[in-house]
Amino acid sequence: MTAALRFDPIRLPPECEQLRKEVRQFLADEIAAGTFDPHQPNREDTDAPEFSRRVGERGWLGMTWPKKYGGHERSFLERYVVTEEMRVANAPTRRFFVADRQSGPVLLKYAPEHIKMDILPRICRGEVCFAIGMSEPNSGSDLFAAKTKATKTDGGFLINGTKIWTSSAHIADYMIAIFRTSPPTKENRRHGLTQFLVKMKQPGIQVNPIGQITGQFEFNEVVFTDYFVPDDHMLGEIDGAWKQATSELAYERSGPERFLETYYVLTELVRAVGPKPDTRSAEGIGRLVAQLHTMRRMSVSVAGMLQAGKEPVVEASIVKDIGTIWEQQLPHRVRDLAAFVEENATNRETLENQLSFAIKTAPKLTIQGGTTEVLRGIIARGLGLR
Amino acid sequence: MPAPQAALRQALVLAVAFPHHAVQEKIALRVRRNCRARCQFKMGNAVAESENIVAETAEKIFADLADAQTINSDKNGSWKAPLWQALTESGLPLSWVPDDLGGSGASLAEGFSVLSSAGRFALAVPLAETMLAGWLLAQAKIASPEGEMTVAPASPRDRITLNADGTLSGRARGVPFAKAAKHIAVLASGASGLSIALVDAAAVRIEAGLGLGGDASDTVTFSNVAPITTKPAPKGFDQTALMLMGGVARSLQIAGALESMLDISVRYSNERVAFEKKISKFQAVQHNLAKLAGESAAALAAATSAADAIANSTSFDDAFFLEAASAKIRCSEAAEKGAAIAHQVHGAIGFTVEHILHRYSLRALAWRDDFGSESYWAVELGKLVADRGADELWPLVASR
Numbered sequence: 113m114t115a116a117l118r119f120d121p122i123r124l125p126p127e128c129e130q131l132r133k134e135v136r137q138f139l140a141d142e143i144a145a146g147t148f149d150p151h152q153p154n155r156e157d158t159d160a161p162e163f164s165r166r167v168g169e170r171g172w173l174g175m176t177w178p179k180k181y182g183g184h185e186r187s188f189l190e191r192y193v194v195t196e197e198m199r200v201a202n203a204p205t206r207r208f209f210v211a212d213r214q215s216g217p218v219l220l221k222y223a224p225e226h227i228k229m230d231i232l233p234r235i236c237r238g239e240v241c242f243a244i245g246m247s248e249p250n251s252g253s254d255l256f257a258a259k260t261k262a263t264k265t266d267g268g269f270l271i272n273g274t275k276i277w278t279s280s281a282h283i284a285d286y287m288i289a290i291f292r293t294s295p296p297t298k299e300n301r302r303h304g305l306t307q308f309l310v311k312m313k314q315p316g317i318q319v320n321p322i323g324q325i326t327g328q329f330e331f332n333e334v335v336f337t338d339y340f341v342p343d344d345h346m347l348g349e350i351d352g353a354w355k356q357a358t359s360e361l362a363y364e365r366s367g368p369e370r371f372l373e374t375y376y377v378l379t380e381l382v383r384a385v386g387p388k389p390d391t392r393s394a395e396g397i398g399r400l401v402a403q404l405h406t407m408r409r410m411s412v413s414v415a416g417m418l419q420a421g422k423e424p425v426v427e428a429s430i431v432k433d434i435g436t437i438w439e440q441q442l443p444h445r446v447r448d449l450a451a452f453v454e455e456n457a458t459n460r461e462t463l464e465n466q467l468s469f470a471i472k473t474a475p476k477l478t479i480q481g482g483t484t485e486v487l488r489g490i491i492a493r494g495l496g497l498r
Numbered sequence: 499m500p501a502p503q504a505a506l507r508q509a510l511v512l513a514v515a516f517p518h519h520a521v522q523e524k525i526a527l528r529v530r531r532n533c534r535a536r537c538q539f540k541m542g543n544a545v546a547e548s549e550n551i552v553a554e555t556a557e558k559i560f561a562d563l564a565d566a567q568t569i570n571s572d573k574n575g576s577w578k579a580p581l582w583q584a585l586t587e588s589g590l591p592l593s594w595v596p597d598d599l600g601g602s603g604a605s606l607a608e609g610f611s612v613l614s615s616a617g618r619f620a621l622a623v624p625l626a627e628t629m630l631a632g633w634l635l636a637q638a639k640i641a642s643p644e645g646e647m648t649v650a651p652a653s654p655r656d657r658i659t660l661n662a663d664g665t666l667s668g669r670a671r672g673v674p675f676a677k678a679a680k681h682i683a684v685l686a687s688g689a690s691g692l693s694i695a696l697v698d699a700a701a702v703r704i705e706a707g708l709g710l711g712g713d714a715s716d717t718v719t720f721s722n723v724a725p726i727t728t729k730p731a732p733k734g735f736d737q738t739a740l741m742l743m744g745g746v747a748r749s750l751q752i753a754g755a756l757e758s759m760l761d762i763s764v765r766y767s768n769e770r771v772a773f774e775k776k777i778s779k780f781q782a783v784q785h786n787l788a789k790l791a792g793e794s795a796a797a798l799a800a801a802t803s804a805a806d807a808i809a810n811s812t813s814f815d816d817a818f819f820l821e822a823a824s825a826k827i828r829c830s831e832a833a834e835k836g837a838a839i840a841h842q843v844h845g846a847i848g849f850t851v852e853h854i855l856h857r858y859s860l861r862a863l864a865w866r867d868d869f870g871s872e873s874y875w876a877v878e879l880g881k882l883v884a885d886r887g888a889d890e891l892w893p894l895v896a897s898r
Contacts, residue, residue: 116757117791119799121806123898132896200892375892383888394880395873401883402827402876405820405895406800413799427795434792491791492784495764 122416168238182233196368245289262291302354371435426494443470553611617754624675631683645680660688676716695725711861744869830872
């Protein structure tokens with residue numbers, strides 16, 4: 113018998129509805145004040161530090177963390193609501209998103225107390241931006257081929273090497289990175305990598321922007337030359353980063369950002385089509401909405417399992433696998449249907465601009481944060497095939 | 499766009515009011531009496547850890563009397579009578595009929611879990627149809643008779659008319675298991691609105707047909723047929739409500755069949771050797787099976803979510819329509835993609851009548867057609883979304 117997949121029909125609890133209203137009102141106010149334009153999805157390289165602070169003031173960062181670190185001890189499902197509302201509104205979340213989703217939880221689990229007390233409250237206030245230092249020029253999906261070295265020195269480590277495709281490194285205050293502290297062993301090629309907290313904007317780190325096919329510069333090359341990391345910035349076990357990576361994947365892979373990245377083109381298509389669609393448009397929209405609804409139900413279900421303390425790694429990988437393929441295909445399906453939109457539709461230009469951007473964005477969606485191929489490998493393992 | 503809200507609200511109120519402690523005792527007793535040795539089932543999925551004795555009862559009966567391999571090798575159909583008898587004795591076909599109308603009074607949720615299980619076994623007897631018929635009759639407080647039943651119409655495009663003299667006219671196509679049914683539960687429209695009627699199957703003309711899965715899918719013609727009983731449908735109940743309920747039933751069955759297709763495909767890939775290794779070790783095969791798992795998961799999530807929406811909602815609105823229509827659309831799409839992968843993994847052996855794969859794959863494909871196809875519901879859902887307007891799409895999707 114294969115491992116049974118579970119996607120229980122989780123409903124958001126009533127407290128989420130009040131929260132959702134508050135988030136929508138907040139975002140409407142921000143839009144009215146000109147902080148961002150919800151019709152302009154090309155926000156990827158937009159840094160909005162003031163917006164980030166205001167989100168923190170509302171208590172929407174570090175929502176699930178302990179209060180002693182500035183957190184709010186709310187549920188994953190409440191965090192889910194905030195995340196999806198921000199994503200759908202095309203809010204500029206770049207500054208806080210990684211810290212809130214991923215880096216904070218890693219620090220909570222592995223950082224020494226004084227570092228937690230120092231950094232976590234600042235994440236909660238929306239003051240600090242994090243990057244993730246995983247990929248290297250010759251080590252992408254094959255994480256354990258990383259070569260950037262951390263050499264033991266007095267009171268810490270000296271870092272030498274290069275990380276690449278590092279989103280937000282140009283604005284980040286910190287990076288959580290894996291560096292090689294020992295060579296791999298014959299028995300375990302995953303051995304020898306250690307997770308570190310890295311303070312950016314210091315001597316010994318050079319950040320070089322890399323242009324993307326969308327015309328943006330949101331990822332970077334990060335070169336370390338004799339960069340010093342103190343001992344207390346090591347996160348978790350030395351040589352044991354491989355043990356620490358997997359449980360975080362469920363958080364990273366199943367969120368609303370894994371199927372809503374290009375959602376805006378669907379809204380714009382519905383606007384362009386108007387209240388009385390022809391049969392072809394109606395059918396096309398209906399199929400897309402059915403997919404969207406199903407993806408969300410799956411994603412909420414995984415959030416519910418996380419809230420219940422489970423580690424639904426395979427389910428989360430399935431959500432990211434089919435969710436990212438859906439958001440990748442969405443602009444192309446909308447383009448199919450847009451061919452039938454009236455020439456004089458008032459939002460025609462907006463739709464075309466959005467489509468152009470979404471189609472250029474689409475290829476990365478099935479690569480970042482775990483490629484389709486890696487995910488299917490994880491699912492296959494869960495099925496007992498490897 | 500027909501408004502399903504009011505219709506199903508009424509249906510729901512009735513259904514939720516069903517007492518369901520009685521059936522558990524009844525079924526538990528019957529299980530103990532009749533199914534002493536039926537605990538060897540291997541389909542250990544969600545239901546194995548089910549808190550639900552009704553689903554467990556069903557699963558035990560299916561495992562004992564509806565084993566795919568046994569049925570597939572049985573050329574005379576001798577498996578059918580004992581299976582139906584065991585189902586009848588357990589009270590499962592009338593799960594959704596309250597005690598005082600002759601049924602078992604199980605909850606909607608319990609009945610839905612029976613349908614998931616029936617899908618996992620690609621069950622080829624009119625259990626879902628009898629359950630739906632009993633449910634439809636109960637909407638008008640019509641007692642359910644013993645024996646197999648089905649419902650008409652089974653397509654959103656067919657209409658049955660209630661004439662002024664109390665007889666029924668019209669034609670319903672693609673009615674599942676009509677030939678096997680003793681009675682038909684009918685939703686008909688007359689001058690004073692919709693009525694629900696119980697009709698003797700011997701009184702109608704039935705042209706036998708076969709669906710993709712090899713199960714009966716018949717054309718039923720009503721030529722001034724006098725029903726056994728006719729009562730007005732509850733206020734707000736309409737054909738959309740019936741089609742959505744039937745569609746959710748089929749969605750659960752499809753999701754169940756996909757779970758089994760995934761299971762037997764994984765097992766086969768771990769047995770079959772080619773190029774000197776198990777085919778499960780080939781990355782191309784692994785990725786195909788991972789995709790099948792994704793389709794199976796999507797179908798399961800969509801179908802169980804819609805079933806949960808019916809079972810637990812207190813009001814029926816656009817969000818409910820979104821749930822039920824999406825389930826039928828997404829499960830039907832998953833049936834297409836999933837069945838193709840399951841067959842691809844099996845190669846030629848899966849294309850033979852001797853192999854059990856087709857029992858699941860063809861039924862999942864056939865179930866797409868009942869109670870409105872995915873393209874029908876996609877058009878309806880698209881119209882609803884367009885009518886609400888672009889800025890109301892996200893609030894609809896995020897409403898639960």
